[in-house]
Amino acid sequence: MIKVEHLTKTIGDVNALQDFSFSAENGQITGLLGPNGAGKTTALRSVFGMLKPDHGDAIIDGFSILQNPMQARQQLGLFPDPFGLYERLTPREYIEYFAQLNGMNKTTAKQATQQVLELMKMQEIADRRCKGFSQGQRMKTALAQAIVHKPNNIVLDEPTRGLDVMSTKMLRNTLNQLKHQGHCILFSSHVMHEVSALCDKVIVMNKGKLIAQGSPDELCQMTNQSCLEDAFFKLTGTDEGIAA
Numbered sequence: 001m002i003k004v005e006h007l008t009k010t011i012g013d014v015n016a017l018q019d020f021s022f023s024a025e026n027g028q029i030t031g032l033l034g035p036n037g038a039g040k041t042t043a044l045r046s047v048f049g050m051l052k053p054d055h056g057d058a059i060i061d062g063f064s065i066l067q068n069p070m071q072a073r074q075q076l077g078l079f080p081d082p083f084g085l086y087e088r089l090t091p092r093e094y095i096e097y098f099a100q101l102n103g104m105n106k107t108t109a110k111q112a113t114q115q116v117l118e119l120m121k122m123q124e125i126a127d128r129r130c131k132g133f134s135q136g137q138r139m140k141t142a143l144a145q146a147i148v149h150k151p152n153n154i155v156l157d158e159p160t161r162g163l164d165v166m167s168t169k170m171l172r173n174t175l176n177q178l179k180h181q182g183h184c185i186l187f188s189s190h191v192m193h194e195v196s197a198l199c200d201k202v203i204v205m206n207k208g209k210l211i212a213q214g215s216p217d218e219l220c221q222m223t224n225q226s227c228l229e230d231a232f233f234k235l236t237g238t239d240e241g242i243a244a
């Protein structure tokens, strides 16, 4: 479970986060939805401890990212940009390396890597260098790296950006599987249909602030609209950043 408590961050002249609080529960997919510049990435970077807020904290499975950063980070899997993979490594080498970075010894890391390669059905590409991989193969490698240490919580910043239809579908299926296994999944997006289709809970933010939260249906009811896109428009007063 991820609890974001009163995050506040000013960057230059911009109030990127203003007393921003929400929680993402286990066994649910929580979407952070907001127009361009709303503060989604800043919030997720604060959750991961890459950015120090001026005020507030993020608590991951009971560990404060500020007070206990090591323990808090060990409960988190961060989905990296699938286009930024180190191309000279094979998925097995890549995933094993990250398993060890997350505190596993060599033997345990090898076993955990084999398990995740099987889970993601990656045996055929496990020992090929990532150079020349398709989008789907890159996405699988990136996701496998994020979950190899079996983190309870998985954080993804605009995970489908640049992915083709097949890779997006594969990612959605995997996120749903992880949710059913009880993981807490938190991702940011401004793609409405993706958020509608995937999320149990949607956190709508704009200008660094929480605007509304609830299931897609609840947000529609709250605003008297029939689809999330219209509800979002009503809540934020903008259609900026809405992607088809």
Ligand SMILES: Nc1ncnc2c1ncn2[C@@H]1O[C@H](COP(=O)(O)OP(=O)(O)OP(=O)(O)O)[C@@H](O)[C@H]1O
Residues within 6 Å of the ligand: 011, 012, 014, 015, 016, 034, 035, 036, 037, 038, 039, 040, 041, 042, 043, 190, 241
């Ligand atoms: N390093 C920085 N320097 C200056 N301003 C920044 C910096 N990082 C973020 N900001 C500003 O903080 C605000 C929030 O940015 P953030 O990237 O968190 O938004 P976002 O919701 O992720 O946007 P997008 O959907 O466009 O990626 C924006 O106004 C942005 O310009």
